[in-house]
Amino acid sequence: MERSMHLTVNGKQTTLITDPSRSLLDVLREELHLTGTKYGCGKSECGACTVMIGDEAVRSCYEDVGDVKDRAITTIEGLSSGETLHAVQEAFLAEGALQCGYCTPGMIMRTVGLLTVDPRPSDEKIISWMNPNICRCGAYPKIMNAIRRASRLMSEVTSK
């Protein structure tokens, strides 16, 4: 049954009337027109739909919107500050860590989640953390380079 709820997405509060059992992914794309978050499998198996909820990278196809209505949600559209890209976005661009780009928003958001909990991850940690996110183009080596670069960039900023 539909009901009114508040959502905080990319720092902005919105009110919408919807069924709380709809997926967050569906609401982001269809109601809020934030189409940077991608629909891949719809079954929590590919990671294309990853967003941040608070400090945690989650799969928006598997979250009911009613369960996240009081949390701060960040999508790929909310990462940059105006014209300034987030360090993870910058690193993916610099390393050319994409081919078709379909998995990229999810890869970037999952990387943000990783660097939030572990700013200097080992290669083993990067591989195990990113393992649930699938890139059909096989851009994995460049994605690894991008994550290493993002980690360096972010630690340079914090050590200044």
Ligand code: FES
């Ligand atoms: S679309 Fe959500 S994990 Fe694949």
Ligand code: FES
């Ligand atoms: S760049 Fe095409 S799916 Fe990853």
